[in-house]
Amino acid sequence: xxxxxxxxxxxxxxxxxxLSETEIALLFNAAMLRRIQQGQVLFHQGDPPNYLFxxxxxxxxxxxxxxxxxxxxxxxxxxxxxxxxxxxxRPAYPATASAIKDATVLVWRACAFLDLARRHPGIADNVxxxxxxxxxxxxNRATELTGKSIEQRIAACLLRLSAQAGTESAxxxxxxxxxxxxxxxxxxxxxxxxxxxxxSAWQKQGLVKTGRHRLTILKVAHIVGIxxxxxxx
Amino acid sequence: xxxxxxxxxxxxxxxxxxLSETEIALLFNAAMLRRIQQGQVLFHQGDPPNYLFxxxxxxxxxxxxxxxxxxxxxxxxxxxxxxxxxxxxRPAYPATASAIKDATVLVWRACAFLDLARRHPGIADNVxxxxxxxxxxxxNRATELTGKSIEQRIAACLLRLSAQAGTESAxxxxxxxxxxxxxxxxxxxxxxxxxxxxxSAWQKQGLVKTGRHRLTILKVAHIVGIxxxxxxx
Numbered sequence: 001x002x003x004x005x006x007x008x009x010x011x012x013x014x015x016x017x018x019l020s021e022t023e024i025a026l027l028f029n030a031a032m033l034r035r036i037q038q039g040q041v042l043f044h045q046g047d048p049p050n051y052l053f054x055x056x057x058x059x060x061x062x063x064x065x066x067x068x069x070x071x072x073x074x075x076x077x078x079x080x081x082x083x084x085x086x087x088x089x090r091p092a093y094p095a096t097a098s099a100i101k102d103a104t105v106l107v108w109r110a111c112a113f114l115d116l117a118r119r120h121p122g123i124a125d126n127v128x129x130x131x132x133x134x135x136x137x138x139x140n141r142a143t144e145l146t147g148k149s150i151e152q153r154i155a156a157c158l159l160r161l162s163a164q165a166g167t168e169s170a171x172x173x174x175x176x177x178x179x180x181x182x183x184x185x186x187x188x189x190x191x192x193x194x195x196x197x198x199x200s201a202w203q204k205q206g207l208v209k210t211g212r213h214r215l216t217i218l219k220v221a222h223i224v225g226i227x228x229x230x231x232x233x
Numbered sequence: 234x235x236x237x238x239x240x241x242x243x244x245x246x247x248x249x250x251x252l253s254e255t256e257i258a259l260l261f262n263a264a265m266l267r268r269i270q271q272g273q274v275l276f277h278q279g280d281p282p283n284y285l286f287x288x289x290x291x292x293x294x295x296x297x298x299x300x301x302x303x304x305x306x307x308x309x310x311x312x313x314x315x316x317x318x319x320x321x322x323r324p325a326y327p328a329t330a331s332a333i334k335d336a337t338v339l340v341w342r343a344c345a346f347l348d349l350a351r352r353h354p355g356i357a358d359n360v361x362x363x364x365x366x367x368x369x370x371x372x373n374r375a376t377e378l379t380g381k382s383i384e385q386r387i388a389a390c391l392l393r394l395s396a397q398a399g400t401e402s403a404x405x406x407x408x409x410x411x412x413x414x415x416x417x418x419x420x421x422x423x424x425x426x427x428x429x430x431x432x433s434a435w436q437k438q439g440l441v442k443t444g445r446h447r448l449t450i451l452k453v454a455h456i457v458g459i460x461x462x463x464x465x466x
């Protein structure tokens with residue numbers, strides 16, 4: 001990606017939204033560009049949050065180790081996403097980010113970034129919007145896990161994954177390799193076995209198509225109906 | 234509470250932390266004081282977030298209606314808490330706040346508040362910290378509901394409630410009336426029946442004491458050990 005194309009792509013992200021040309025240039029010039037290979041870790045849970053990252057290309061898996069020592073997949077981060085903006089004023093990264101496939105990120109030093117946000121209300125507004133959206137997403141995730149059936153949780157999780165890492169095709173929504181059934185299970189708060197059994201049943205019904213390294217939602221409206229019965233009625 | 238005592242109490246909260254005297258006065262002068270009676274609603278989920286509130290006295294229950302139409306208790310807000318700061322740049326309040334007992338709140342117009350934050354980096358920093366903490370809390374809540382036993386979830390929930398609305402006594406940690414088993418069940422993502430059965434068993438073991446309008450954790454270390462087996466070992 002050349003410098004012009006990179007700028008154009010980044011300028012469409014939430015952080016750069018509605019900024020002046022001057023502010024865009026300031027943010028851009030304060031950043032470094034870094035490439036990370038599939039499997040490589042960008043930051044570790046517990047490390048001091050000295051850097052802020054915006055994904056330019058590729059996909060990252062954001063995971064957290066809970067108090068039982070289990071690794072939970074929190075979300076899949078895609079181009080345009082900012083990691084970990086909610087940690088900026090906290091003592092540590094709350095999660096670990098690793099590349100699901102080769103990725104490119106813009107990197108800011110946290111102190112330089114905060115300094116820019118302090119001097120430019122437009123940047124501060126965007127940061128507040130993004131952190132608010134993240135808090136909202138996590139709040140919905142917590143509500144989603146409460147009082148719902150297993151099928152509802154898996155369907156909701158498939159839809160969230162579609163939004164985060166899906167590509168539309170004539171066949172349906174294709175969720176990119178290599179997001180595994182383990183990711184799906186931990187995002188839905190279920191066991192691998194439960195998720196596999198449900199996906200197999202849905203495959204027989206023609207709702208999804210699953211393979212070793214792929215998952216396609218064939219009947220999106222039906223999956224939405226399972227996730228949100230009140231909307232589907 | 235007189236004006237001086239009110240100021241002193243508010244100045245210890247996260248929003249006012251490390252601000253200059255001028256900034257404290259600006260924030261204080263931009264706010265109105267409002268009293269709400271037990272049972273009264275401060276704001277409704279879905280309403281435009283035109284106001285920001287800081288609790289000065291009393292307790293609020295923050296609830297969300299999920300897509301099944303069920304009411305979920307998200308948290309208990311106590312003096313010093315800011316509601317709903319994460320909604321400031323969003324289209325609607327994500328939740329409803331109602332008084333569990335008579336409460337007093339400071340109220341800012343959202344636009345006036347954002348304007349102060351834009352002109353005073355110290356205020357903006359505090360807002361970012363608070364929103365980051367909230368995102369972190371919701372993230373932990375989502376992780377907490379994943380892959381944990383029923384007893385672990387209930388214990389973790391009791392400890393969270395203790396932090397939000399508990400008072401220490403010689404007997405243990407007393408959680409204030411009228412937080413119900415329904416609150417506890419929806420915070421832990423469990424049914425009322427499961428929560429009641431577990432609390433009854435714990436009562437027999439002398440870990441907690443429950444009554445119609447009260448809950449006391451008698452053996453705090455034991456409950457911590459249930460919630461976090463790795464710490465308890």
